[in-house]
Amino acid sequence: MSTSDTALRPVPQVIAHEVTKPRQSKQWVDWVTTTDHKRIGIMYLVLTFVFFALGGIEALLMRLQLAVPNNTLLTPEHYNELLTLHGTTMIFLFVVPVMAGFGNYFVPLMIGARDMAFPRLNALSFWLLAFGGVVFYFSLFWQPPEAGWWSYPPLSSILYSPSGGQDAWIFLIHLTGISSLVGAINFYATIVNMRAPGMGWGRLPLFVWSVLIYAILLIIALPVIGAAVTMLLADRHFGTHFFDPTDHGSPLLWQHLFWFFGHPEVYIMILPGFGMISEIIPVFSRKPIFGYKAIAAATCVIAFLAVLVWGHHMFASPLPVVVMGFFMLSSFLIAIPTGVKIFNWIATLWRGSIVMTTSLYFAIGFIAIFVIGGITGVFLAVFPVDWQLNDTYFVVAHFHYVLMGGAVFTVFSGLYYWYPKMTGRLMSETLGKWSFWLMFIGFNMTFFVQHALGLSGMPRRVYTYPPDVGWSTYNLISTIGSFILGFGVVLTIVNAARSVKKGAISGPDPWKGNTLEWFTQSPPPVNNFDVIPRVRSVEPMRDIRRQIERDTGVTQKTGGSEQFARV
Amino acid sequence: MPRALRSDAKNDVDRRHAREIRRRLALSVAMILGASLLLAPDAFANFLTPKSGGSPNADAIASLYKIVLYIAAVVFAVVEGALFYSVYKFRAKKGAVAAQIHGNTRLEIGWTVGAAVILVILTTITFIKLPSILNPPNSSANGFAASDGVLTASTTEPSPPNGKKLVICITGRQFIWAYYYGAGCETDPYSSKVPYSYQEMYVPADTTIVLHIQSLDVIHSWWIPSLGGKVDAVPGYTTYTWFKASKVGALYHGQCAELCGRLHAAMTALVQVLTPANYQQWLTQQEALISAQEQQVLTLRKELLATGNLTPDLS
Numbered sequence: 001m002s003t004s005d006t007a008l009r010p011v012p013q014v015i016a017h018e019v020t021k022p023r024q025s026k027q028w029v030d031w032v033t034t035t036d037h038k039r040i041g042i043m044y045l046v047l048t049f050v051f052f053a054l055g056g057i058e059a060l061l062m063r064l065q066l067a068v069p070n071n072t073l074l075t076p077e078h079y080n081e082l083l084t085l086h087g088t089t090m091i092f093l094f095v096v097p098v099m100a101g102f103g104n105y106f107v108p109l110m111i112g113a114r115d116m117a118f119p120r121l122n123a124l125s126f127w128l129l130a131f132g133g134v135v136f137y138f139s140l141f142w143q144p145p146e147a148g149w150w151s152y153p154p155l156s157s158i159l160y161s162p163s164g165g166q167d168a169w170i171f172l173i174h175l176t177g178i179s180s181l182v183g184a185i186n187f188y189a190t191i192v193n194m195r196a197p198g199m200g201w202g203r204l205p206l207f208v209w210s211v212l213i214y215a216i217l218l219i220i221a222l223p224v225i226g227a228a229v230t231m232l233l234a235d236r237h238f239g240t241h242f243f244d245p246t247d248h249g250s251p252l253l254w255q256h257l258f259w260f261f262g263h264p265e266v267y268i269m270i271l272p273g274f275g276m277i278s279e280i281i282p283v284f285s286r287k288p289i290f291g292y293k294a295i296a297a298a299t300c301v302i303a304f305l306a307v308l309v310w311g312h313h314m315f316a317s318p319l320p321v322v323v324m325g326f327f328m329l330s331s332f333l334i335a336i337p338t339g340v341k342i343f344n345w346i347a348t349l350w351r352g353s354i355v356m357t358t359s360l361y362f363a364i365g366f367i368a369i370f371v372i373g374g375i376t377g378v379f380l381a382v383f384p385v386d387w388q389l390n391d392t393y394f395v396v397a398h399f400h401y402v403l404m405g406g407a408v409f410t411v412f413s414g415l416y417y418w419y420p421k422m423t424g425r426l427m428s429e430t431l432g433k434w435s436f437w438l439m440f441i442g443f444n445m446t447f448f449v450q451h452a453l454g455l456s457g458m459p460r461r462v463y464t465y466p467p468d469v470g471w472s473t474y475n476l477i478s479t480i481g482s483f484i485l486g487f488g489v490v491l492t493i494v495n496a497a498r499s500v501k502k503g504a505i506s507g508p509d510p511w512k513g514n515t516l517e518w519f520t521q522s523p524p525p526v527n528n529f530d531v532i533p534r535v536r537s538v539e540p541m542r543d544i545r546r547q548i549e550r551d552t553g554v555t556q557k558t559g560g561s562e563q564f565a566r567v
Numbered sequence: 568m569p570r571a572l573r574s575d576a577k578n579d580v581d582r583r584h585a586r587e588i589r590r591r592l593a594l595s596v597a598m599i600l601g602a603s604l605l606l607a608p609d610a611f612a613n614f615l616t617p618k619s620g621g622s623p624n625a626d627a628i629a630s631l632y633k634i635v636l637y638i639a640a641v642v643f644a645v646v647e648g649a650l651f652y653s654v655y656k657f658r659a660k661k662g663a664v665a666a667q668i669h670g671n672t673r674l675e676i677g678w679t680v681g682a683a684v685i686l687v688i689l690t691t692i693t694f695i696k697l698p699s700i701l702n703p704p705n706s707s708a709n710g711f712a713a714s715d716g717v718l719t720a721s722t723t724e725p726s727p728p729n730g731k732k733l734v735i736c737i738t739g740r741q742f743i744w745a746y747y748y749g750a751g752c753e754t755d756p757y758s759s760k761v762p763y764s765y766q767e768m769y770v771p772a773d774t775t776i777v778l779h780i781q782s783l784d785v786i787h788s789w790w791i792p793s794l795g796g797k798v799d800a801v802p803g804y805t806t807y808t809w810f811k812a813s814k815v816g817a818l819y820h821g822q823c824a825e826l827c828g829r830l831h832a833a834m835t836a837l838v839q840v841l842t843p844a845n846y847q848q849w850l851t852q853q854e855a856l857i858s859a860q861e862q863q864v865l866t867l868r869k870e871l872l873a874t875g876n877l878t879p880d881l882s
Contacts, residue, residue: 076829148826154802155785155828160741245803251786252801285657286665294675316788316799316824318806320723321701328693332686339682340675342646347674349653351666356658364654371646375639378686382693384700385632387796388617388625391788391824441596452614457792459824462832469820 035119036526040126041105042422047130048098049493054137055089058082060486063446067479069467079463080146081165087149088169091265092176093133095407099272100125100183102414103211105422107187109517109524110205112196112532117189125183132175139168148461150262151232153243153254158236167236173229177222184218187211196516198535205515205538206289209296210275213303217264217271220307225261228254255317259310267306269403271299273410274341277363280417281345282539283511284360285352291344292538298337298344305334315386324383331381338374342367357511358432362413365440366405373401376451391461394454397447404443412439412492419496420510424522425503431495438488445481449474514539621793621819622810627699628796634692638685700796703727703775703809711771711843725809727775732809735768736779739787739800739823742830744768748850753779753805762853767837769853771846772815780806785828791821791838799825812840 031039062082065074074082104122108115116122139145143163147156156166191212195204204212232254234240241247243254282289289295311319311327345367354360376398380386389395412435419427453474458465465471509518518541520529536543549555615636619629657663705727726732736752738745747763770776780789782800790797794810812819823834841849871877 076832080826080829080831146829152786152826155826160785160828245801250803252804286659288667288669290668291670291675294670316797318723318799318801318804321697325694329690332690335686336679336682340679343678344675346646346649346653347668347671349650349657351668352653352657353659353663353665354654354657356654364650367650368647371643371650375643378639378689379632379635382631382635382689384628384693384697384796385617385635387798388628388632388792390797391790437593455615455617457618457821459788459790459822461826462822464832 033123035115035123037104037108037116037119037122038422038524038526038528040122041101041103043126044097044101044104044129047126047133048094048101051089051093051133052098052489053493055086055094056486056489058086058089060482062086063479063482065463066465066475068476069465069472071464074463076463077146080148080461081144083461084145084148084151084169085140088136088145088172090403091149091269092172093129093136095269095403095411096180096265097129097176098407098411099211099214099269100129100180100187102276102411102418103187103214103272104183106418106517107190107208107211108194109421109520109528110208110515111191111194111199112516112519112529112535113190113194114528116186117194118186121182121186125179125186128175128179128182132172132179135175136168136172139165145169150255150258152258153232153235153251154245156232156236157244167233170229170233170236173225177226177229180218181222181226184215184222187215188219191215196532196535196540199540202293203535203538203540204296205275206278206292206295206299207272207275207515210271210278210299213299214268214272217268217303217306221261221264221268224257228257228261231257252314252317255314256310259313260307262313263310264303264306266399266402267302270406270410271302273366273406273414274299276410276414276417277345277366278341279515280359280363280413281348283417283513284355284357284363285349286355287348287352288539289344290347290350291340295341295344298340301337302334305330305337309334312381312383312386315383316390328381328383332378335374335378335381342371342374357416358427358429358436359413359416359511361433361436362409362416365436366409366413369401369405369409369440369443372448373398373403373405376401389454391459392454393450393458393460396460397450397454400443400447400450404447409439412436415492415496417511418517419499420503420506421517421522421524423500423503424506425499425501426506426510427495427499427503431491435488435491435495438484438491440488442481442483442485442488446478446485447481449477449481453478509541512541512545514541516540519544618792621791621812621814621817622795623704624700624795624808624810625793627696631693631696631700635689638689642685701725703732703777703811705729706731706733706775706811707773707813709843710774711846724779724807725777732775732777733771734777734779735770736781737789737800738781738783739789739827739834740783741785741828742823742834744787744789744823744834744836762850762857764853766835767839769839769841769846769849770812771843772840773811773813774843775809775811777807777809780808786825787823787827787834788825789821789836790824791819791836793819794821794838797824812838815840815842 031043034040034043061074062079065071065079104116107113143165145151145156145161145163145165145168147161147166147169151166151169154160191204191208231240231242235242235244235249241249243249243251245251278289278295308330309327311323312331315324315327349364376394380389380395380398416427416432419425453471454460456470456474458469458471465475506522508520508522510522511518516529516533516535517524519533533540533544617625617629617632619625657665703725711733733748734750734752736747738747743765745763745765746768747761748769749761752761778789778798780798780800781804782802784802786802787800788797789800789808791810794812795808798806798808800806817840819838819840821836821838823831823836825831827834868877872879
């Protein structure tokens with residue numbers, strides 16, 4: 001690059017200023033008809049957090065029912081409806097789309113693009129999701145589904161689940177599936193084609209890497225579940241027998257199809273969270289990410305292995321031992337790249353100058369929790385051990401450690417990190433730290449004892465249990481913990497709601513971030529960037545700050561932490 | 568000293584004080600939680616390991632589990648230790664500058680290989696332990712003598728080396744388990760007139776018992792934790808497992824482990840271990856009871872037909 005380019009490069013805003021009023025009017029029509037990736041991103045986040053709250057309330061109701069033995073608070077019918085609603089909501093209406101929400105807002109900003117590749121498809125993705133949620137939740141007014149989020153036939157067949165709730169579930173999968181598929185194609189096209197000049201694959205931010213892999217996994221997995229639920233719909237209403245054992249169909253076919261989607265889905269849910277952590281930890285350690293290439297490669301390897309491990313959900317089903325052996329080994333293999341990521345994050349913290357913001361609290365809380373989920377995952381991959389643990393509360397504990405850690409704690413970390421970019425204001429750190437500690441303690445209280453419950457023989461999805469089997473104390477601890485956890489979540493939601501108006505003005509780059517979203521104003525203007533800088537490393541903003549130091553002699557405080565000590 | 572600086576110093580002291588209070592608070596909360604867990608009356612019954620003690624396969628699974636647990640505990644301690652140490656040790660301090668390290672190929676290869684080695688060890692141990700979980704031993708000399716020695720065609724059905732086992736067929740349906748005792752139960756439990764019972768299974772001690780598991784409606788899962796792992800009952804399939812209980816008088820609890828409908832939680836199972844002699848006695852008694860009941864139904868049916876209160880089945 002020539003020196004004249006240097007002179008043309010805009011000096012980034014480093015002084016905090018009052019947030020200017022958005023240029024558009026605030027009428028709801030503007031929001032409903034918008035194709036701006038930032039507005040769609042915010043709509044995604046608001047909508048998915050509404051579903052998160054609903055799913056949370058469902059979980060708390062179930063925990064209340066299980067607090068004491070032989071409880072009659074809920075009928076068995078309502079309990080089954082709640083467990084189906086909770087699982088389906090959290091997976092299809094919260095975790096997967098919340099990642100799409102962050103991706104929508106930040107992928108174009110991080111790669112220096114002015115919008116997504118297909119802005120109108122982007123709006124379509126959002127509205128399909130919203131309608132999927134509406135279709136599903138309207139079943140509350142008639143008869144919600146009650147066959148669990150796996151909806152195993154024959155239980156989900158017309159004979160054993162005659163209500164339309166099961167069909168509402170099928171349409172939810174169809175609508176959110178098309179939504180995610182369209183969104184995934186959009187992400188793929190955006191990331192492949194619209195990167196800033198100089199941003200080769202080796203300079204792509206790790207969050208964007210993870211969204212790219214998320215998109216590819218969605219494109220691989222979603223058609224399979226789409227086909228499976230269509231077959232289920234045909235079985236239920238059009239006289240086919242795909243899954244009907246009384247007429248040459250096989251319930252096992254559903255299990256294979258469902259988990260061929262279902263396991264990649266787990267990585268769809270947590271890889272973007274991993275990506276966020278890979279962005280957040282370097283910023284608050286004031287260090288570059290340790291082993292950028294290893295983390296990007298591990299993401300790809302996880303995605304590849306993710307489509308080869310579905311059978312570990314079926315170890316109690318009629319499968320040959322050789323097949324179980326294969327799935328044990330493939331599940332073991334996936335532990336390696338996952339472990340590599342954890343080691344890399346810890347190595348990034350090592351010898352850093354760590355600034356303890358709420359965002360980093362959640363990031364570290366995530367690692368601490370996820371390590372436990374990863375380790376219990378190895379227990380479950382050993383198929384003879386799984387014969388004891390499968391379908392018990394041990395599994396419930398395991399996947400909440402994986403998903404609450406891998407998705408909820410990372411999303412909260414990302415929320416505290418990016419909130420100032422989205423609103424121009426900081427969230428309260430005091431409230432945030434209270435929220436973190438309540439969530440962290442509440443989470444471990446709720447779910448750690450569930451390992452013990454599973455080991456002492458409590459199956460999942462039971463609406464009650466007798467008093468003489470030794471499960472009462474654990475269940476009570478778990479229920480108390482779940483309310484502490486819920487209270488912690490509420491604090492963050494309150495924090496986010498009140499900081500829109502009352503938060504401290506953040507300025508364009510409150511954390512001295514590394515990636516391009518911090519180059520523009522907070523919130524960014526409609527076109528994101530007037531000038532898109534040339535990218536020369538994984539940390540373009542650091543390069544720019546260094547350049548400014550060289551050009552102007554004003555210290556940009558990139559290495560130290562003085563400006564953070566009091567946040 | 569300028570005023571502003573002095574108040575800064577005072578603030579610093581206050582802040583340190585507040586931090587100390589917070590740290591103590593966190594510590595005491597953790598201690599209360601830990602203590603409440605320790606003092607819980609039924610805690611520690613099965614806090615760390617799956618249930619076992621009823622049958623050799625359950626014991627083998629529990630011992631495999633323990634090996635995984637020990638390795639996991641070490642990994643857990645090392646990783647969480649490194650995490651919390653680095654967060655504690657490398658907190659931002661005045662004047663501290665972060666080391667600008669981008670990576671270390673040798674270290675990264677090291678921990679990748681390290682993780683792989685642990686998993687290779689786990690795989691090896693699993694396959695060493697596997698035969699004792701999959702393959703049933705022979706019945707003991709004092710076991711139930713009438714165990715049949717017929718070799719079946721199924722390749723997935725577990726069978727002891729001498730082929731002598733007691734076959735019990737299990738049928739799951741919403742929301743009860745039914746048991747059919749003895750050879751021939753699988754072909755047609757009704758016409759072969761084998762004795763049956765519901766919910767509570769009676770078995771002879773020291774005898775290798777092979778279970779044939781089927782379902783009549785939705786998917787269920789057979790699971791008696793102390794007697795081994797769970798096996799799904801999938802309609803259209805027959806699945807198998809085995810156990811060999813040795814404690815006479817023991818009563819083992821279990822329940823359906825796969826969501827099967829509204830009363831899933833009520834689909835419980837009991838296994839009562841009897842001496843072989845008592846088992847034979849129970850079988851005879853059960854057969855007599857069943858035929859008495861059938862006789863009673865026949866009599867009632869005849870009466871109803873005679874009085875015109877039941878139309879004969881013409882189909």
